Amino acid sequence: MLSSLYKTYSKTSVTNTIKRLNSTMPKKDKNGTAIVFMNMGGPSSVPEVKDFLYQLFSDYDLIPISKNYQPTIAKFISSFRSPKIEKQYAEIGGGSPIRHWSEYQASKVCEALDKTNPETAPHKPYVAFRYAQPLSKDTYKKLLEDGITRAVAFTQYPQFSYSTTGSSINELIRNKKDLDKDDQIAWSIIDRWPKNDGLTSAFAENIQAKIAEFKKEDPDFKEEDLTILFSAHSLPMDVINMGDSYPAEVGATVYSVMEKLNFNYKYRLVWQSQVGPKPWLGAQTADIVEQLNDPGKEKLILVPIAFTSDHIETLYELDLEVIGESKHPKNIKRCESLNGSETFIRGLIEECDHHLKNKTPFHKNLDLDFVLAKKDPNGNAPLRKFFTK
CATH class of the missing domain: 3.40.50.1400 (Rossmann fold)
Structure with a gap:
């Protein structure tokens, strides 16, 4: 009799314990x-x-x-x-x-x-x-x-x-x-x-790769002759003036990338892809490139800081228009887009x-x-x- 009660009690206890454990464990959705x-x-x-x-x-x-x-x-x-x-x-x-x-x-x-x-x-x-x-x-x-x-x-x-x-x-x-x-x-x-670490580290790696290209091509390359232009898609000032967080967050990305580069180079955040007659956020990428590229001494690296992969704004606007139509295109390099970067x-x-x-x-x-x-x-x-x- 006592043996039978003990077996029943044990089975019940085990069952209740399992139920309690299951109720506290996170539910796994079978569909993921x-x-x-x-x-x-x-x-x-x-x-x-x-x-x-x-x-x-x-x-x-x-x-x-x-x-x-x-x-x-x-x-x-x-x-x-x-x-x-x-x-x-x-x-x-x-x-x-x-x-x-x-x-x-x-x-x-x-x-x-x-x-x-x-x-x-x-x-x-x-x-x-x-x-x-x-x-x-x-x-x-x-x-x-x-x-x-x-x-x-x-x-x-x-x-x-x-x-x-x-x-x-x-x-x-x-x-x-x-x-x-x-x-x-x-x-x-x-x-x-x-400020994602993989995002900003990947940008820093790609920038360093372009700096290495400049050094290989020009034995007289000097860091003080380099300017990094971080180019992001612009927005109408109507949107910005409502308090949109975009400019501040793009700036945060730029600052984090430069931290990884130990602020060893001059840099500026510029804006591209303006369309229509309304005022847009500036300065415009093309205008700043034209200004800095005109003497033919400054080395420029364009970084598509708000894009996570190549598309028309990098492959056409930056590569073929901004760089392709510049006075000294050999002094400008566009940083690779993130695309398949493992980082x-x-x-x-x-x-x-x-x-x-x-x-x-x-x-x-x-x-x-x-x-x-x-x-x-x-x-x-x-x-x-x-x-x-």
């Missing part, structure tokens, strides 16, 4: 975690250029023209500008490489996270572009088809701007409302990472690893970013309701 790289994107082929331009100029968050007539205006602008932009893409090989590099980077991140973060594995790579294939809406449909229930939106704009990351967030929220009314997918977001990909992995383990749904400044952009996070952009874990 989607890591979604968000970016502007670029046309992968010349025939995609017109639609890319239409999507871009239709975005009121990026280019505020007219809420009522923006699509009509975008249709006109894209038709008008397509022939010129198509020629530019033809000159850089027939399309943008940004999709290739985004898919490569995302796959490498997920491979590493499966080993470092088994509790959220398997990690599945996705790319969601705002203006090119694969468009954000198509990627969201794919996530639902694949049965994804947890996803991390990982902006590939390291420095936050409402015009870029903010626009992608708004599109993500619209897609969820249209496609995911049952809330199948729980989202969190990495919305900025301007950079390590930084991406570390950023995701920290995010998954920290379980913070989004950066504390994101609410303020939307308030200053006159988008109430509790109204038009319900951030706390949308980003949950």
